[in-house]
Amino acid sequence: MTLIDVYNLRKEKISETELKDEIFSVPVKEHVLHEVVVSQVNRRRAGTAACKSRSLVNASTRKLYRQKGTGRARAGSASSPTRRGGGVAFGPQPRAYVKKVSKKVRKAALRMALSDKLTGSQLFIVEDFSLPEIKTKSFVGVMRRFDVTKALIVTADKNEKLEKSSRNVPWVKVLRSEGLNVYDLLKFDHLFLEKPAIDRIEEALIS
Known part of the structure; x- marks a missing residue:
């Protein structure tokens, strides 16, 4: 077990967890x-x-002109890729770019990304991210207290005040615990976890 400080929105340490x-101390x-x-x-x-x-x-499938005697290269149809308005040779066609990865590997990658944040001192545990009102200025003030400029915030449940206060801040993203993913963990420099979200994340990644 690893002990880590728990803060309030004024960046005051109120407990440890x-x-x-x-989950948080695996090799990357x-x-x-x-x-x-x-x-x-x-x-x-x-x-x-x-x-x-x-x-x-x-285009018409009629032969454009006779095969021999014209002095020109033979031509079969107007849809030839070598003619203007003809088809494209080896052009793109609709396809799926899906690359399948097993659930076991996805969970392992999530554990590694979380461990990397803890090792790099880029993880903050917040007791509760309840804001008094929907106000972007107040939310940015909270982020400034923690001295971060690119952060991912993970909450346990829907937090309307937080989500609406942060949606106009381009360097912050708010996710619920079930939406946690490797791409966002690596994209953002700092990670904020609501304390109630930790149990849900650990439960999902251990099972």
Whole structure:
């Protein structure tokens, strides 16, 4: 078990909590993180790029001119890729870019990303992220107290005041514990965890 300080929104230490070593203190393997991030990014690709091949171009199939005697190269149809308005040779077609990664590997990568944040002193545990009102200025003030400029905040449940106060701040992202992912953990420099979210994360990653 690893002991870590728990803060309030004024960055005052109010208690300590334990983090399970099998989640927050595991060896980090870069190739595993890379594999999961590539899989995650690929899933976001639409894969809808397409163009017309010669079989899809709406053109006459009549032979353009006779085969011999004209002094020109032979030509079969107007849809040939070598002619203007013809089809595209070897052009893109709709496809899926999905790269499958097993659930076991995804969980291992999440544990590694969380361990990296703890090792690098980039993890803050907050007792409760309840803001008194929906106000961006107040939220930015909280972030300034912790001296962070690029942060991921993970909450246990829906927090409307926090989500609305932070949505116009481009360097902050708010997620609920069930949406925690490797890409966002690596993208943002600092990680804030609500204390109630820790139990849910540990439960999901141990099972």
